[in-house]
Amino acid sequence: MSRLRIQQLGFCLIALLLITGCSKVEYLKVDSPAYLRVFNNLNYEKTLDGKDQEVPFLAMLIDPVMDEKGMPVSTAILGDFLDQRAPYAPPYPSHVGNSTSVNNPEYPGKEDVLVAPVLNGFDLSSWAQVPSGKHRIVFMFRPKNTVPFFNLEPRLKTKVLIDTIIVLQEKEVYTLNVLQKDYQSKKNGVLLRHENFYKLPLSDSLVYVNFYNLSAKGYWEADYIEKGGNIGSKGALGDGIRDRMNVFYSLYRKTSTESMLSNYSGKYLGEIKRNTGEPDVSPYYSFPLFADPLSNGIHTNIWQRLDLLAPGMDPYSKPYSGIDKTTDNNWAPISCFSNGTVPLDYIRGDENYVLLPNMIVNIHSGIYNPRSFATVNTIEIVNGKAYLTTIQRKYAAPIYK
Template sequence: MKRELQIKKIFYTVLLLAIVQLHISCSKVEYTSTENPAYLRVFNNMYFYRDAAHKSEPYPMFTMLIDPNFDAQGKLTGAAIVGDYLDQRDSYAPPYPTHIGNSTSVFNPEYPGKEKVMVGPILNGFDLSSWAQIPSGKKRIMFVYRPKTTVPFFELEDRLRSTIFIDTTLNITEGEVYTLNLIQKDFNTKKNGIILRQENFHKIALADSLTYVNFYNMSAKGYLEASKRTKEDISNVIWFNEGLRDTLSVHLSIMENYTDDMNFARSRGIPGYDRQFLTTLLRDCESNRIAPYQSFPTFPKSGNNTIYTDVWQMFFFRHPSIDVDRIYQYGIEEPDGKFAMMACYKDGRTAPPYNPMVYRSPMFPNLLVNTHSGIHNPRTFSSVNTIEIVNGRVFLTTIQREYAPPIYRK
């Protein structure tokens, strides 16, 4: 009798699971869509300085509200689009969404980031899955300070969601791609603001055989001249800590992969791509202009089969008074805003053999995307990149081109 009851329990359990599965498989999936969309990505470049001069400033975490709603007393009650928990940005924004599905923390290093929203398509061969779809038109947009807690914005006490960082109106054009940066515009007066760039990488003729990069110095007025005591000491961006001069030349060296017996200090870039001048970088935290893209060949090594390359990049930022050849060999102890360099090497975590020049340089992933595509594993693809300098920090954003999925051989 007992055995029969056990068999019946198992039978009904299996039957119930089958019914639930059938219901799920037959359920209608509701897809949302955005009419006349544009595409938006947001970075929070504001940072918290732990010293007496900044003790009265709120922690720079925000909630983004597009077309907010208010009650009769003027209190926020909702918004057409809410981007909550917008925390300080990561130094590297990779060419694909890495934050969605990350349940270890609600804090978001960018928007859309972890938000479950409709994202951009493949547009003219560029992957816009790191941009959120938003309705086009005239939009009121607010960024409101919020505490660094896991409590959703509209469940916070009124007093904790009443300090506004920015409240403005933007004209968003259908089909356009936008990058919005929250920045400090004046380090002494603490004037803050935003820069909304209408990107153009998907509109201009870019060769598949070239890799592209443009540069911005969005540092606040007065940051370089301010006392060191008012700035954070960030060990992995030593060259950039104190800030950079308003006008600098940018140079590029394309480097070959190193072996253990190579001496970095005496090494040079590949012939023809050694400390090559790229552009002049001007500090500008007001304009929303698009910086022109500079390019270099994805396969600069002679005899390469144009499928895979292991080269990487060094970028030098120098004032005209600095001799880049001498610095490259002997280094510089007190750059005084006249010199900085960054390495885009492998995955950004491993470094070439030790050298004082590399030690003081921030490490980023390679601007070339190496991945399994088609029958090739790996295959090298060019990319479009933006390097942004903000108050002693440097950031890299990489945009990926569309490529064929892997083909696995048996």
């Protein structure tokens, strides 16, 4: 065979590989969209209290088509491999491209779908576009493997967790939480929250946060060991908090509890109430981005400490110390520091706190590396665990010299 013929065959093979190896994602336009983000909050531990419960690994079906036996055969929207949520939901869908696992800590998360646009300066690319209107939504238990839901054996597509109806308004933003609503009966459900942060007159110089206690009824009264309150790094929060608590905050410089900002020590912030039934949006509270007088107005290294305390207590009158993992459900501290993965013994002081990322985002923007940005945050308490969702406005791209 001539060299020219071999070269021609080689070019053909390369072209064939390029054509077959690269597939184009075809996005279908969503008419009159609403914007939806979904979290799986079924975070129960494998203990005596939870030994008979299904592994909380889900498939979400919006407007499914069922056969005569009630088994789904297709669906308008599929959120597959929906795993238990991660402690931190960042401002951008950073799960995409950063993981080799099919497991998805939220929807849309890793799903390759149309996402929400920028609204009032906020980047909502962590919300999926879905048609507005009335929808049937079904959550089903599925095996924890890598087989797509509709490729599973029929016997593995029969366990319905939740089957309900939701209504979404056009161009509105929603967060849907899958929850355990009653700890003793193990009743589950969903809570659809109609967000409003993008409609509020929020300042770029303030950091905002609101709070939800989405814990199941009866969780905090249950036995500490049997519910798994001692499993993992839950601190005093593992035992649960009472249905009504007050939130105090303190701001610190750098890494030490010895560098508290004097004007931001144990300040009352607001209230948190247990609620898994009403989709009310909690009020937002705020603190200054550049509260530290030593900051230069571009970057700050302050971090936040939150104290959840029963009514009648404050950070200086509580009858507990920082080594107490059980506090009669009266006190649970949370430290929002660095990226939320620093070892718990790195910060001097209390040992019974939960660690979450800093609510202030520090990132390369423009000529500054790093630059500090105020954010809008939600902290949700669910059965002894804390979850932080951070939302950020669009910022200038980095300039490299």
